[in-house]
Amino acid sequence: MTQDHLDTTIFGEPGAQEPRRRRRQRQSKGKGRRLLTLVLAIVLVGGAAIAAVAVLKPFVSSIAGDGGSEAEDFAGPGEGEVAVTVKQGDSGEAIATALKSAGVVKTRTAYLEASAADPEQSAKIQAGTYTLKKGMKAIDAFTLLADPANRSVPRLTLPEGLWASEIIPRLSKSTGVPVAQYQAALKNPAALGLPQAAGGRVEGYLFPSSYEFDKGTPAAAQLKQMIALTLAELEKAGVQPEDYTRILTVASIIEGEVNGDADRAKVARVIENRLDDPNGPTIGRLQMDSTVHYIEQERGRAGTSDQARNSDSPYNTYKVKGLPPGPINNPGAASIEAAANPAEGPWFYFVAVNPSTGETKFAVTAAEHDVNVQEFNKWCSENKDKC
Structure with missing residues (x-):
């Protein structure tokens, strides 16, 4: 076998070896370009994600109600005075929103964390108006709200023997609710809890007592509470429902005499x-x-x-x-x-x-x-x- 033939058997036809090397080089370069493209794509996507977070973070935070995603807090103790009203039935979320809106706490989250840490005290927070400072630590604001001594609410005392025509204007003056809204509420006596035996007349069923109604408490809610107290007193006295109006009629004469x-x-x-x-x-x-x-x-x-x-x-x-x-x-x-x-x-x-x-x-x-x-x-x- 000649040398040429040996070369051909081992390496192929003369001149074929060189193109094969170039193909391998081209393939290697192609893989490199694809790898570079992939890396660049990853970098671009990562950059876009970072940018998206930066853009969307304030939006997401605003939905949560805070200026940041963390429970940022004021250093305290705060300054000035600001009145914050806790309404009847307000949740912790509602209170947190009111405090942040008034500038008392820096974030809602800070207050909610303070509240969640002491659920027993949180449950004691009552409706009313509280005087706080702007820029308080959330825990300080929470502690103040949890103490009923810091609560301010209009107090109205209705003496025994008043007529309904006298009670309604007094309620209106105390709470700021227009007389017309009480009159409208009285048109639906069943919704107020007035028993059917009353015949739709509220006279006699508005229990005389001291009440703490927040400003703006709905007229129907006020009347409903007063009627409920009268019914409780009748039950306490052992009066049967069918005798409610009769006993109240006699009681009203006694009261007047x-x-x-x-x-x-x-x-x-x-x-x-x-x-x-x-x-x-x-x-x-x-x-x-x-x-x-x-x-x-x-x-x-x-x-x-x-x-x-x-x-x-x-x-x-x-x-x-x-x-x-x-x-x-x-x-x-x-x-x-x-x-x-x-x-x-x-x-x-x-x-x-x-x-x-x-x-x-x-x-x-x-x-x-x-x-x-x-x-x-x-x-x-x-x-x-x-x-």
Whole structure:
């Protein structure tokens, strides 16, 4: 075998070896370019992702409600004063938003973390207005809110015996809710929890007490709470639902007639004795001045005039037998208890012989009562501006 043939057998045809080397070199270069392209693509994608994070971070943070993704906090202790109102039913999220909006805390997250760290105290935060500082540490703001002593809320005291026509304007003045909104709420008595036996009339069911309604608390929510307290008091006194309005009617008369708690149960007995005996001394008529005052919507004077007692109103118990159509005011707990549990006794009459002190005398017969009335008339002659 010649050398040329040997070369051909081992390396192929003469001249073929060189092109093969060039192909390998071209393939190597192609792989390198592809690798470089891949690396560049990765770099570009990574850069785009970083840029996207930088662009979207503020947007995402704004959705979360904070200026940053971390629970950034002020150094405190803060300065100035700012009022923050926590509304009834506000969640921790709502409180955090209010604090951040007022500039009290730097981020919502900082407050939420402070709140989550002490769920027991967080649950004690009550509705009301709190005075805080701008730039507080979140934990300091949380501690202040959790202390009821720092809470400020309008307090309205409604005394016993007011008419609904007097209560509504007082509520409106205290809370800033227009009278028209109370009137609108009263058109849906069932939504207020008013029992069907009330016949849609709220008189008698607005419980006299001290209330802490935030500014702007819906009229319906206020009325609903007051009615609920009245129903609770009736239940406490052992009154059955079907008797609610009757007992409140009697209680309202007691409230309108009596000053001292000691006499309430005795007045309740006088009312029941007159109702139980249509042939008795008053032939079933209650003859209560308080019901006539309700007709006239007038306060401040003892006794009634002949003209007022001649009214044809169904609330005029001097002419109409039995109870009036419903309560004549909004009675308190003592009068409700007395109406539900009258004292035992034979009395048919009573009169406040000294309306200034509330001194009241009871009688069984008309003759005994006349003597007591003379004592009342003597007081009136000495206090003409009050009779």
